[in-house]
Amino acid sequence: MRLSEFSVPDTLAARGALALAEQYQSEAITAHALRSWVWAEAFALVDGITGIDHELLYVAAVLHDIGTVTEFDNHTLSYEHAGGHVAIALAAGAGWESERRERALEVIVRHNWPRVDPAIDAEGYLLEIATGLDISGARPDALPREFVRDVLDAYPRGALAAEFGACVVDQAERKPDTAARRLVDGGVLEKLAANPLEAR
Template identity: 70%
Template sequence: MRISDFERPDTAAARAAVQIATTYHTPSLLNHVERSWLWAEGFAVLRGLDADHELLFVSALLHDLGIVPEFDNATLAYEDAAGHVAIALTAGAGWEPERRVRAHEVIVRHNWPEVDPAMDAEGHLLEIATALDISGARADDLPLDFRREVLTAYPRLELAAEFGACVADQAERKPGTSARRLVDGGVQRKLRDNPLERILEG
């Protein structure tokens, strides 16, 4: 399994997602969303899931935009806010209404504790991919050489400190959202202890 096995979609929505993510994310968070897409594609291969690759790519690149100050929402969970950005972006790219809603669903569900792949393959893949990148869940499922290649191409930089602080801020301001559950579940400790933080040291 190599990065080159996964072709980035060359569509209006995919190109716009890259532009928006690059413009508004810090380098650490941009690398996180890029890695999340690659982990998701890797898990799709391992689990034999037939995913909509454009939908998965766009959702992965946009899934954390709700923690960016420009897209932060006073009341909505950050993943819900990001999902609405995805609806607007994909509408501009010509997606049909039902598919725009799917982008919102995938992004919202990435923060669920678990997503049934039979109900939502893309939501499931983004959920387990982000769980790996943030908390280290299923860290040994993907081939070691692939993990090292991805982390070399998209290093973690200051993700643990940056994302931990962003989620803590969301939890404090919006205690009824999933950010509170993540913080109460020890997400800041999990970020620091994530084995991906040290995989390139060996």
């Protein structure tokens, strides 16, 4: 498995998602988003999941945390719902049909579920386990070491632990009925600090 095996979709929506991420998110959060996309694609191979909508997966991965930034934060919606609506707006501008736009929202929202059934939502499952690896260190040995090293070299973690930790604590405090509260109560700060990817 090599990083070069995974190609960014050459589409209007994919380019737009990356442009939004780079304009509004920090380098560390955007690198996290891009690693999450690569991990998701890699887990599809490892877990034998086929029939993936690769453009949808890329857009959802790149925008899955954009609801944490000031410009897209929503005082009533969870950050994953807010980010999902950003994805809907982007996808509408790119000409996606209504059902596919809604899928972008679903995938982003489900990345914060404790578990997603791949038989029901393959892309949601892949983003959930990918972010689980990048944030909490879940399944750290599921992917080849050399591949993991190359991904971390291409998209360095930087200040992710501090930045994402601060974001999710802020979200949990202001929106205690959202998934952010569950993440904080579940020890996400400690998991970020102990993530074996931090040591690589």
